[in-house]
Amino acid sequence: MKLVGIDGCRSGWIAVSLSDRCAYLFKRLKDLVAHYDEDTLFLIDMPIGLPDKMIERACETNARKELSPQRKSSIFPIPCREAVYAETYEMASLINRNVLQKGISKQTWFICSKIKELDHLLIQDKELRMRFFESHPELAFHYLNHRISMEFNKKTEAGQQERLLLLSQFSQNINVIYNSAIQKFKRIDVAKDDIIDALCLAVTLEEIIKNNVSLESSSKDDKDLGMNINVFDISAF
Secondary structure (H helix, E strand, C coil): CCEEEEEEECCEEEEEECCCCEEEEECCHHHHHHHCCCCCEEEECCCCCCCCCCCCCHHHHHHHHHCCCCCHHHCCCCCCHHHHCCCCHHHHHHHHHHHHCCCCCHHHHHCHHHHHHHHHHHHHCHHHHHCEEECCHHHHHHHHCCCCCCCCCCCCHHHHHHHHHHHHCCCCCHHHHHHHHHHHCCCCCCCHHHHHHHHHHHHHHHHHHHCCCCCCCCCECCCCCECCCCCCCHHHC
16 A cells, blocks of 8 residues: 655645655646556645535644744635636635625635545545545644644755754655755646645655554545545644
């Protein structure tokens, strides 16, 4: 079984498996899925399961309570499905306000196309629902670091080195994969923190599977998609 961490980036999706010792870049999720064997599991930095009038995504609220004041802003409210599929930002914000009583930020709107891509894929292919699981790098780092949030912003050199140092405690392939990806991909396509976030989710998924942590979600949306931000809490082991 191959375990893959995925992060969205400007040119598509970056995928990392620690056993590959390299990162791959895909324009579409369909291409990414086709690249890997059918027994591959994916941990992705993108919401799975969307809220509506009757169903709340409590995982974001809980995550913000867990993170430090400096890092909690990285976790934002997830829009409803109708807003995600809207054609314009103005329409999406109006729809979300009608359904969830709040608009959406421009930052949220900019990733709606990726939320929609993943949502459409999982609605169309029920088998993939058993292979795709959601996480969030900032929360994942927090739990890998004994519930202590990262000190520095991930966009800074200090923040990137802080995160790589932590991940290197879990795998000797971290710096090999990171340095290879830095040389392989242009920064306009893949930012440094995109690579590190994908590495974080690869490490998190490896630890989840190795320690038999459940990926099942008791909370489901109206399409029967699980709503849970999966992390590995090293403090529990």
